[in-house]
Amino acid sequence: MKLTRIRFCDEADQRLRQLKSRTTLSANLLCRIGFNLSLAEPSIPDPTQYPESSTREIERDTLTGRYDTLFLALLRQRCLNDGIASDGEAFEAQFRAHMNRGVLLLYQQVKSLADLCKLASLGQERGE
Template sequence: MTLEHIRLTQTARDQLITLKRRTGLTQWNVLCRWAFCRSLAEPAVPPAVKLVFDSNVEMTWRVFAGDHGDELWALLRYRCDRDGLALDDETLAQQFRLHLHRGVGYLVGDPRVANVAGLASLALADSAAG
């Protein structure tokens, strides 16, 4: 794995600030993990958009993933394989960034995420449906 530093766009930063305010979760990495997993749960491949990393929010993979680095990386590899994408480091890093940013947008745009209970209800609803 060569993804060591994760930067966010200004838009994602602003959306995360909104999510922090709504949920009371203060750690960027926790919200980013939720966002990443939310995007992975979406069946469609994230659109290949050009991301401009113009914010001051940056974290290492270790900070992002915490103790779940191997599992999150394996989920990304599985998803890329399922989507018929290459499993080289560049493709995986690009898909990670696309999933992360799409997930942040999904969370901030979801009216159920008005507080931390609403955020948790997303996972509970998905597990009950699946």
């Protein structure tokens, strides 16, 4: 995958700032959690809903860290399930879309660090 930097839409950028203030977690950790929330959503995210309009740009290595291979494998499987090419521009667009949508989903569910703990507990109960 050629995508080395992820640029976010304005709304996701604002929500990341608010989430960071609510939880004290770094943007990359919040993005990782959000990405997984987005993958769990049954609908396919539309990349055009998340224009690269903000100045926030994060290196992919920072976003995914040592789990880059895992994140890419999860996305490849999701793309295969959705009938989307698992390489090239379509794959990169889905990566950005899931990152942006994930931040917005996380913002809806997390008002404090305690909410994040509850979210993690729910995932464990469901075996996720």
